[in-house]
Amino acid sequence: MGDDKFMDDLVAEYKAADPRRLYTFSADHRRRAPGPTSDFYMTQQPSIGRLRINGTRFSRTEGGTDADFSASVRATPMPLVAHELGQWAVYPSYDEIASYTGVLKARNLEVFRDQLAARGMADQARDFQHASGRFSWSVYKEDMEAALRTPNFGGFFLLQLQDFPGQGEALIGLLDSFWNSKGILTPEEFRRFNSQTVPLVSMKKFVWTAAETFTAQAEIAHYGREAIPNANATWSLTDDSGRVLHAGDFPRAAVPLGSVTPLGEIRLPLAEFKTATHLKLAVTLRGREEANDWDIWVYPAAVNTPPPSDVLVTAALDAAARARLATGLLPMRFLPIFWSKAWGSGSFTTQPAAMGLLCDPAHPALAAFPTASYSQWQWWELTEGSHAFILNDTPAAFRPIVQWIDDFHRNHKLGAVFEASVGTGRLLATSFDLSTNLDTRPVARQLLHSLQEYARSDGFRPAQPLSLDDLDKLLK
Secondary structure, eight states, rough: HHHHHHHEEEEEEEEEETTTTTOOOOOOOOOSSSTOOOSEEEEESSSSSOSSSHHTTTTTTTOOOOOOOHHHHHSSSSOOEEEEEEEOOOOGGGGGGGGGSOOOOHHHHHHHHHHHHHHGGGGGGGHHHHHHHHHHHHHHHHHHHHTTTTTOOEEEEEESHHHHHHHHBEEEEEEOSSOBBOOSSOOHHHHSSSSEEEEEEOOSOSSSTTTEEEEEEEEEEESSSSSSEEEEEEEEOOOOOOOOEEEEEEOOEESSSEEEEEEEEEEEOTTTTTOOOOEEEEETTTTSOOOOEEEEEEEESSOOOOOOOOOOOOOOHHHHHHHHHHHEEEESSOOBBBTTTTTTHHHHHHHHOOOEEEOOOTSSSGGTSSSSBOGGGHHHHHHHTEEEEEEETTTTTTSSEEEEETTTTOOEEEEEOOOOOOTTTTEEEEEEESSGGGGGHHHOOOOOOOHHHHHHHHHOOOOBBHHHHHHHHHHH
């Protein structure tokens, strides 16, 4: 309390000298609001709640776009501002090494590059950066929109827009250390969810089944120069070909400044979707440039999951075999690396070290499982609390069907789904749980169906060989 009084007095002196500005002496982990001379309270963790989605929802449950920070705002007696929102890491671009032309050299990046090459994955570096970047910024998007959805919220600070090469290589920026674009998002894409006027939706989840009715509440956050007296907002639902499947208009709305204004409800039965489908939901202001969009997935209410008669699905492992297998797997989670695993202590060093997935959506094993080449929200059910195969001892050219992007400080070759020819047999393996509670896990059920359909097809002819000795090393 003595420090608080000193800071209050100091801020009062600054305000008396220059009353044009807003002042505070709070930032980062401070759990209580600052004294009466401060104009706002900036923190990542106030007395109630936490101003980050990894601390409010997605570390525990999949959720959707309906999380906000209202409880924290209600408990705070002054404007509340989120400190350093985001901080999701992206795999480095080794092309950046050539930009260090002075006395400072990127020796750390050179080590990571050479390590990746030694594991036979140098050709995947650009794919790793793009896939991890698209994933990380989809999480950033939900972080920012959670803040924008919160009525009476004071705002948020990003740590910065560019990478911070210190503190364990915190490559958390949309831009690299030289303020160059990483090619992850265009400025136009970024402004869709981070601008003075942003359309929003609140929906309870990203993954739905055809037995359900999709519902979402549309809103608009507006902090521009003047009110919008007669906003004409529309919504649309498109498939991957860009075809508009459904669309509608919201009632016209008066949108005041500094507000989160409801636009209306979207309600759509999903029974028409007979196969697993990825859809894009968009909300647009007609006659203006503001628009925003979200991914949703619709899965069949039931699919055929018993294995085909000519495919063996085995889970017959005794206790010793299970213990042996577990030592060959790494724990994984859905969210990307926060800040840097190589810096700090506690949760920084103990967090699972992965930066999302990389896969080929056109691979026939994924024919019945809609996905991009990188992690999206539907992967949460499969990846949160999962494991990965360590494939370092496989041949250099060996590539899994679904690959984890490892922390660049370590660069393991990690797989979640892989195939191989073993002698005269054919192997399709996954480290995901595709057997537990499938009646309530539509994503796991759909991936299992997709893999089994592939395994029973004539196209299941793995070109990558592994010996029994290779498998023995892998499972050890």
